[in-house]
Amino acid sequence: MSNEIPYVFVVDDDISMRESLEALISCAGWRPETFACAQSFLDRPRPHSPSCLLLDLNLPDLSGLDLQQRIAADRADMPIIFITGSGDVPRSVQAMKAGAFDFLIKPFGADVLLSTIEHAIQRSHSALDHDAELQTLRACQTTLTRREQEVMDLVVSGLLNKQIGGELNISEITVKAHRGKVMRKMKARSLPDLVNKVTRLRLAASTRH
Incomplete structure (x- = not known):
């Protein structure tokens, strides 16, 4: 504050x-x-x-x-x-x-x-x-590669690593690697924390439009 x-x-x-x-x-x-x-x-x-x-x-x-x-x-x-x-x-x-x-x-x-x-x-x-926290989240999101963004979207939708691999046509090991990078770049402590952060970003984006 x-x-x-x-x-x-x-x-x-x-x-x-x-x-x-x-x-x-x-x-x-x-x-x-x-x-x-x-x-x-x-x-x-x-x-x-x-x-x-x-x-x-x-x-x-x-x-x-x-x-x-x-x-x-x-x-x-x-x-x-x-x-x-x-x-x-x-x-x-x-x-x-x-x-x-x-x-x-x-x-x-x-x-x-x-x-x-x-x-x-x-x-x-x-x-x-709240605005400062959103700016920090947006800054974290901008560090994701396109593939990491795709993996993050599927992770928060509830898909398992194997299912994500099938959706993106990549191996499960590769999914795990991208998932780890997503967690680090988004500074998420857990999957629920990541879901909460993505939800806040999406809500803010929808409100602006």
Whole structure:
């Protein structure tokens, strides 16, 4: 897990709200960055550390929902906490269905806000750790030869070495050699561990498409 101080981004056109949130977030030990509009936030390079976004639904350029849609795929590791007025509940429900972490109705207490941010940061930590693990798995997979990839696919499908040899028209001894290389290159401790790693890679690939 990253030891970097998490960012808490605030996008709200109300300067008094931005200033009060900035002070509160700083006192809690996080790094606040505030923006008066959605485009200013979009122009800011994506951080590679835990973060969350406090986002007002009503903004002068893009709406909060529009911004959420823009960054949903690219910044899945950054939970969004919507800040709303009491009349915005229907749109808040829409935001939740689109993947928002939570929404807070004004006025809200400092303790409620800080608790929500803390849980959002924990989710961001987990998402970043998950992404790092996937990157490591992908790097391991790229070291496999075409034949080793074929053997791995058949191994995780449940075939025995003899059956794999028949499928690929190679000897059982050759299958065992490829299988050993696959286990080493994928850093798999056991067959169930290899199956788990391949499953995660396939799931991530299907999600991206």
